[in-house]
Amino acid sequence: xxxxAISGGIGGAKLALGLDxxxxxxxxxxxxxxxDDFHHLDxxxxxxxxxxxxxxxxxxDPVRGxxxxxxxxxxxxxxxxxxGETWFRLGDGDLATHVERTRLLGAGxxxxxxxxxxxxxxxxxxxxxxxxxxxxxxxVETDEGWLDFQHYFVRxxxxxxxxxxxxxxxxxxxxxxxxxxxxxxxxxxxVVICPSNPYLSVDPILAVPGLRTAIEASRxxxxxxxxxxxxxxxxxxxxxxxxxxxxxxSAATVAAHYRGLxxxxxxxxxxxxxxxxxxxxxxxxxxxxRTLEDKTRLARFVLExxxxxx
Amino acid sequence: xxxxAISGGIGGAKLALGLDxxxxxxxxxxxxxxxDDFHHLDxxxxxxxxxxxxxxxxxxDPVRGxxxxxxxxxxxxxxxxxxGETWFRLGDGDLATHVERTRLLGAGxxxxxxxxxxxxxxxxxxxxxxxxxxxxxxxVETDEGWLDFQHYFVRxxxxxxxxxxxxxxxxxxxxxxxxxxxxxxxxxxxVVICPSNPYLSVDPILAVPGLRTAIEASRxxxxxxxxxxxxxxxxxxxxxxxxxxxxxxSAATVAAHYRGLxxxxxxxxxxxxxxxxxxxxxxxxxxxxRTLEDKTRLARFVLExxxxxx
Numbered sequence: 376x377x378x379x380a381i382s383g384g385i386g387g388a389k390l391a392l393g394l395d396x397x398x399x400x401x402x403x404x405x406x407x408x409x410x411d412d413f414h415h416l417d418x419x420x421x422x423x424x425x426x427x428x429x430x431x432x433x434x435x436d437p438v439r440g441x442x443x444x445x446x447x448x449x450x451x452x453x454x455x456x457x458x459g460e461t462w463f464r465l466g467d468g469d470l471a472t473h474v475e476r477t478r479l480l481g482a483g484x485x486x487x488x489x490x491x492x493x494x495x496x497x498x499x500x501x502x503x504x505x506x507x508x509x510x511x512x513x514x515v516e517t518d519e520g521w522l523d524f525q526h527y528f529v530r531x532x533x534x535x536x537x538x539x540x541x542x543x544x545x546x547x548x549x550x551x552x553x554x555x556x557x558x559x560x561x562x563x564x565x566v567v568i569c570p571s572n573p574y575l576s577v578d579p580i581l582a583v584p585g586l587r588t589a590i591e592a593s594r595x596x597x598x599x600x601x602x603x604x605x606x607x608x609x610x611x612x613x614x615x616x617x618x619x620x621x622x623x624x625s626a627a628t629v630a631a632h633y634r635g636l637x638x639x640x641x642x643x644x645x646x647x648x649x650x651x652x653x654x655x656x657x658x659x660x661x662x663x664x665r666t667l668e669d670k671t672r673l674a675r676f677v678l679e680x681x682x683x684x685x
Numbered sequence: 686x687x688x689x690a691i692s693g694g695i696g697g698a699k700l701a702l703g704l705d706x707x708x709x710x711x712x713x714x715x716x717x718x719x720x721d722d723f724h725h726l727d728x729x730x731x732x733x734x735x736x737x738x739x740x741x742x743x744x745x746d747p748v749r750g751x752x753x754x755x756x757x758x759x760x761x762x763x764x765x766x767x768x769g770e771t772w773f774r775l776g777d778g779d780l781a782t783h784v785e786r787t788r789l790l791g792a793g794x795x796x797x798x799x800x801x802x803x804x805x806x807x808x809x810x811x812x813x814x815x816x817x818x819x820x821x822x823x824x825v826e827t828d829e830g831w832l833d834f835q836h837y838f839v840r841x842x843x844x845x846x847x848x849x850x851x852x853x854x855x856x857x858x859x860x861x862x863x864x865x866x867x868x869x870x871x872x873x874x875x876v877v878i879c880p881s882n883p884y885l886s887v888d889p890i891l892a893v894p895g896l897r898t899a900i901e902a903s904r905x906x907x908x909x910x911x912x913x914x915x916x917x918x919x920x921x922x923x924x925x926x927x928x929x930x931x932x933x934x935s936a937a938t939v940a941a942h943y944r945g946l947x948x949x950x951x952x953x954x955x956x957x958x959x960x961x962x963x964x965x966x967x968x969x970x971x972x973x974x975r976t977l978e979d980k981t982r983l984a985r986f987v988l989e990x991x992x993x994x995x
Contacts, residue, residue, distance in 0.1 A: 417788045449757040453781035458806045459788075467777035471763035478727045478769075496768045 376402055377562045378678070380569055381590075383408045383576020384423040385440060385610055386602050387569030388430040389664040391501075393674030394567065395431050396667070400500035404557035405431075406586070408571070409486065409505045410513035410542055410579030413525050415463050416454075418473040419480055422525075423576065424490055424503060425472055432497040440610070443468045462530045487551045502553065506580040509548040513579050514541045524575070533612035537619045540574060545582040550589065558589040565681035566590055568599035570662060572613045573632050574620070581636070590636060596681045599637040600662055600673070601626040605645040609663065627651045639680055641673075686712055687872045688988070690879055691900075693718045693886020694733040695750060695920055696912050697879030698740040699974040701811075703984030704877065705741050706977070710810035714867035715741075716896075718881070719796065719815045720823035720852055720889030723835050725773050726764075728783040729790055732835075733886065734800055734813060735782055742807040750920070753778045772840045797861045812863065816890040819858040823889050824851045834885070843922035847929040850884060855892040860899065868899040875991035876900055878909035880972060882923045883942050884930070891946070900946060906991045909947040910972055910983070911936040915955040919973065937961050949990055951983075 378398055380391050382405050391405045408423045429435040429443055436444040446466035455461045465473065472493065479489045485508040494503050515527040517535035527535060557563070571577055581587045590597060603626045608614045617624040630640045630651035640655045643662040651657055660676045663669065688708055690701050692715050701715050718733045739745040739753055746754040756776035765771045775783065782803065789799045795818040804813050823834040827845035837845060867873070881887055891897045900907060913936045918924045927934040940950045940961035950965045953972040961967055970986045973979065 416784050417791050418784070443763070445759075447757045447759040447777060449755075449777035450760065450781050450784075453753070453778035454785065456806065457781055457785050457803060459781065459785045467757060467759035467780075468763035470777075470780065471760050471767055471769065474726050474728070474760075475764065475767050475769045481727050493767060496766065 376564045377557065377560045378403050378565050378567060379557050379563060379595075380405045380567045381571075381577060381580055382406070382423070382427060382569040383571030384411070384426040387423075387571035387576060388426045388435075389670050390567065390569045390600060390673060390677070391427060392430050392667070393664070393670030393672070394678075395499075395501045396671050397674045397678070398501075401502075403501035404553070405501060405503045406551075406554045406557070406580060407490075407503055407505055408576045408579050409507060410511050410575070411524050411528070412510070412512070413523060415525070416460065416465075417477070418465075418470075419477045420463075420465075420473050421476065421486070421490075421505070424505060425469070427503050428472070428490075428493055428497055428499070431494075431499050431501055431503070434497070442466050463525060485551075487553055491553075502557070504551050504553040504557065506551060506554060506586060507548040507583045508551055509544060511545045511548050511579055511583065512543040513575060514543050516540065528575075528612075533615060537616045539620075540578070542579045542582040545579065546584065548583045550583050550586045554586065555589055558586075558593050563593055563595040565595050565678060566593060566597040567677055567681075568597065568633065568637060570600040570602035570609070572602060572608075572611055572616075573629050574613075574616060587636065596638045597636060598639040598641065598658075598677055598681050599629075599633045600641040600677065601629050601643060601646070603629050604643040604662060625649065630655055641677060641680070686874045687867065687870045688713050688875050688877060689867050689873060689905075690715045690877045691881075691887060691890055692716070692733070692737060692879040693881030694721070694736040697733075697881035697886060698736045698745075699980050700877065700879045700910060700983060700987070701737060702740050702977070703974070703980030703982070704988075705809075705811045706981050707984045707988070708811075711812075713811035714863070715811060715813045716861075716864045716867070716890060717800075717813055717815055718886045718889050719817060720821050720885070721834050721838070722820070722822070723833060725835070726770065726775075727787070728775075728780075729787045730773075730775075730783050731786065731796070731800075731815070734815060735779070737813050738782070738800075738803055738807055738809070741804075741809050741811055741813070744807070752776050773835060795861075797863055801863075812867070814861050814863040814867065816861060816864060816896060817858040817893045818861055819854060821855045821858050821889055821893060822853040823885060824853050826850065838885075838922075843925065847926045849930075850888070852889045852892040855889065856894065858893045860893050860896045864896065865899055868896075868903050873903055873905040875905050875988060876903060876907040877987055877991075878907065878943065878947060880910040880912035880919070882912060882918075882921055882926075883939050884923075884926060897946065906948045907946060908949040908951065908968075908987055908991050909939075909943045910951040910987065911939050911953060911956070913939050914953040914972060935959065940965055951987060951990070
């Protein structure tokens with residue numbers, strides 16, 4: 376029995392962790408968004424892959440909510456002293472991932488191979504696969520003009536009004552081989568779309584030609600979990616952005632976004648009464664994941680609804 | 686009144702600091718060895734330049750003797766976890782220098798320009814100038830074959846027996862413009878060859894075509910300070926290497942090495958009775974520099990003997 380999860384960073388990684396813990400070792404493949412990747416200080420930074428790596432390795436910082444636990448910040452202090460760019464905070468331990476990834480990519484390895492190697496080094500049982508080995512860059516059209524994703528997200532703290540999104544390079548990108556293999560696996564029991572931002576984290580993955588088709592072609596049920604609970608996002612700019620894009624900020628809007636792709640849509644209990652329209656089987660569960668138990672409980676629920684009891 | 690110092694890392698930087706402290710701001714230019722530079726983890730590391738930067742900025746670690754004070758090592762721990770190369774220890778704060786230098790070089794800046802910018806950011810009054818903007822790499826012929834300098838020095842801890850030295854790229858290198866300008870300055874009052882390893886730290890500088898000639902062409906006195914005291918090196922492999930190269934490990938051998946280039950040779954009081962032969966004016970002083978006072982006292986002595994009282 377195999378499971379594929381489609382995930383962005385923080386929110387998605389929570390459910391990915393739940394799945395990782397309840398599934399047998401080796402059963403889970405997480406296809407990660409790389410639209411947030413960027414070059415910073417000449418380093419290749421892959422924020423969503425790293426969040427997944429750290430979360431599944433138990434190295435994530437539970438208090439800060441991003442990056443590594445037991446982190447130090449001496450590099451940033453020294454960089455500030457040297458007048459370097461400090462708007463994107465890189466922890467000292469986190470930096471090792473970026474330096475090692477950049478070195479391996481520079482030596483000719485693919486992002487898939489580098490990610491697999493990092494996962495192996497961190498002792499992960501699950502596979503983490505970038506959506507593509509080619510660069511796809513999420514760009515945000517705002518009232519201040521087009522911004523690179525991290526400039527919008529971190530540097531400008533999601534303050535500009537969003538007018539539209541583009542996934543630069545997506546048309547020319549190919550899905551990572553391991554992503555296609557996981558989706559074509561005859562043992563595939565479920566495709567889980569994690570509660571990540573549908574527009575910023577999941578859409579870049581679906582924009583890689585062939586990935587959406589591969590999900591649709593799979594006979595496994597596709598089950599999506601709403602990142603919107605009671606009209607609020609657990610974290611991040613999802614709801615603010617939905618409003619700016621003229622969308623009703625509700626789980627029903629997310630459901631509509633996944634119609635045609637997902638078979639089952641998981642709403643939070645808060646939204647139990649919400650009409651999500653036809654064409655999607657509805658499921659209701661507590662979806663707020665604070666503890667590891669929350670995560671494994673939701674993972675079990677999702678797998679059960681997909682018809683597979685782990 | 687201007688002064689040029691010729692320096693490698695730790696030992697030379699001590700006297701450079703003394704000169705920096707006793708001379709008026711802007712009077713000192715240190716021409717630094719870059720033969721120890723290397724690419725590591727895809728970063729451009731310039732150990733001698735950095736030792737000079739940190740020492741003159743008061744950021745050096747007085748206990749460890751290299752790198753930055755108040756350093757942390759989270760990067761190295763995380764890199765080890767990821768299976769990266771950890772034989773060359775990079776502190777978290779030190780890493781900022783390498784990342785920023787690599788970024789600026791990648792953007793097309795010369796090593797001279799990058800070094801000047803780093804010095805400016807650290808508030809240095811003196812100029813630090815690499816011997817060349819072109820790569821010159823010290824290679825060590827040993828009983829284990831030819832080794833890159835850092836592999837000999839750090840990875841193999843100077844254990845292999847040295848048979849010879851080569852400065853790869855030196856023939857094609859040009860002196861850094863600022864080095865030539867400093868040596869041609871009509872206000873130049875002294876050229877100080879700091880107590881660095883003559884073979885590993887000073888020779889690479891002299892191997893850059895035009896630099897030795899520019900020193901000789903200067904009308905300022907050239908005064909060299911012995912790094913060997915009573916047949917011992919204060920630090921590093923100088924004496925071990927001299928023995929392996931068939932040289933008598935004494936300050937007299939160093940004096941002979943600088944004959945024709947230096948006008949004055951400073952011996953430690955321990956070596957007051959040593960015969961250094963003809964053609965070099967001898968000077969005797971306490972040359973062991975433990976405290977800042979030791980460093981400024983030796984700097985004043987050197988400048989006085991060069992005929993210039995600061």
